[in-house]
Amino acid sequence: MISPEQLVEAPKVLLHDHLDGGLRPETIVELAREIGHELPRSDSAELGQWFVESADSGSLERYLETFDHTVAVMQNAEAITRVASECVQDLAADGVVYAEIRYAPEQHLREGLSLEQVVEAVRAGFEHGMANAERPIVARQLLTAMRHQARSMEIARLAVAYRDAGVVGFDIAGAEAGYPPTRHLDAFEYLQRENAHFTIHAGEAFGLPSIWQAIQWCGADRLGHGVRIIDDITYDETGEKAELGLLAAYVRDRRIPLEMCPSSNLQTGAATSLAEHPIGLLAKLRFRVTVNTDNRLMSGTSMSRELALLAEAFDYGLADFRWFAINAMKSAFLPFDERLTIIDEVIKPWYTKALAG
Numbered sequence: 357m358i359s360p361e362q363l364v365e366a367p368k369v370l371l372h373d374h375l376d377g378g379l380r381p382e383t384i385v386e387l388a389r390e391i392g393h394e395l396p397r398s399d400s401a402e403l404g405q406w407f408v409e410s411a412d413s414g415s416l417e418r419y420l421e422t423f424d425h426t427v428a429v430m431q432n433a434e435a436i437t438r439v440a441s442e443c444v445q446d447l448a449a450d451g452v453v454y455a456e457i458r459y460a461p462e463q464h465l466r467e468g469l470s471l472e473q474v475v476e477a478v479r480a481g482f483e484h485g486m487a488n489a490e491r492p493i494v495a496r497q498l499l500t501a502m503r504h505q506a507r508s509m510e511i512a513r514l515a516v517a518y519r520d521a522g523v524v525g526f527d528i529a530g531a532e533a534g535y536p537p538t539r540h541l542d543a544f545e546y547l548q549r550e551n552a553h554f555t556i557h558a559g560e561a562f563g564l565p566s567i568w569q570a571i572q573w574c575g576a577d578r579l580g581h582g583v584r585i586i587d588d589i590t591y592d593e594t595g596e597k598a599e600l601g602l603l604a605a606y607v608r609d610r611r612i613p614l615e616m617c618p619s620s621n622l623q624t625g626a627a628t629s630l631a632e633h634p635i636g637l638l639a640k641l642r643f644r645v646t647v648n649t650d651n652r653l654m655s656g657t658s659m660s661r662e663l664a665l666l667a668e669a670f671d672y673g674l675a676d677f678r679w680f681a682i683n684a685m686k687s688a689f690l691p692f693d694e695r696l697t698i699i700d701e702v703i704k705p706w707y708t709k710a711l712a713g
């Protein structure tokens with residue numbers, strides 16, 4: 357059994373975490389008071405509980421409604437910088453050594469900030485967070501475009517403009533049903549022409565067609581969630597041998613990283629229980645699986661907690677966590693040499709020592 361302390365200490369890599377889904381409840385209360393935003397609960401502990409319970413709706417659309425309150429308090433540069441810095445420090449305290457944190461710049465313009473000012477505010481917060489974290493961490497931005505809106509081309513251009521200033525990629529998020537990835541095809545084609553990286557939320561609230569479009573039409577480097585790839589896997593009559601459909605085989609053959617977020621999937625109804633979460637089977641079949649938090653506030657979770665839950669459900673141990681961490685680091689949008697440095701100098705030495713001891 358791995359102790360909770362060892363789980364925190366273990367180097368972890370996080371590819372899928374929303375900035376506006378990971379605020380500290382105390383910070384929300386303080387920021388809301390400053391701007392006169394009304395919250396459903398005024399006590400921070402109760403507010404934290406409110407987010408988890410409200411996000412526990414079984415539907416992605418209702419889960420997303422809880423973001424109204426976090427986005428509302430992230431409309432000026434100081435607030436955004438504070439949230440970004442605290443995010444990085446919280447992840448570092450939990451033993452995350454590399455993180456890609458995403459948010460949608462277009463949602464932070466209500467009080468007059470420009471898209472560029474939003475990215476700069478997050479950048480300042482990440483710099484501050486990295487400098488003040490209790491353990492070393494590297495944090496980078498992913499810029500998200502909202503899939504029901506029509507600003508993806510603009511956000512893609514923003515991601516390219518800031519590629520040397522802390523932004524390593526692009527994403528689309530929001531309600532999946534009714535908003536297929538191809539709606540934003542021009543943005544993805546533009547990013548490919550620019551040699552830029554992107555991931556797409558797909559196969560969470562909608563099935564295989566969404567995953568297929570994300571990969572085969574849009575050219576996604578990675579899949580956000582991707583749990584429904586399981587619908588393309590069947591078993592033979594003995595129940596022993598898995599048979600992969602063409603899409604599942606393609607995803608596995610091409611080593612397309614799956615950014616899996618177990619607790620979040622239970623809340624939105626993308627999975628029915630942890631024991632039945634597709635991550636168990638997909639890991640066994642050696643898909644390029646990674647473990648992620650999605651929204652720490654809405655799920656009341658952390659990286660070490662997600663790993664603890666998986667350890668309980670699937671009997672995972674340190675060797676599995678090492679595999680997840682290396683899978684994720686290999687799949688990061690950071691330049692290759694920087695990825696290797698973290699694998700060789702941070703992840704491998706720690707696990708080698710822990711596994712030997």
Ligand SMILES: O=c1[nH]cnc2c1ncn2[C@@H]1O[C@H](CO)[C@@H](O)[C@H]1O
Nearest residue numbers: 374420423458459460500529530557
């Ligand atoms: O699991 C998810 N699926 C789809 N969209 C999401 C998920 N979590 C958060 N967001 C959406 O992404 C925006 C930018 O961070 C959030 O405001 C939320 O609307």
Ligand SMILES: [Zn+2]
Nearest residue numbers: 372557580650
């Ligand atoms: Zn997400």
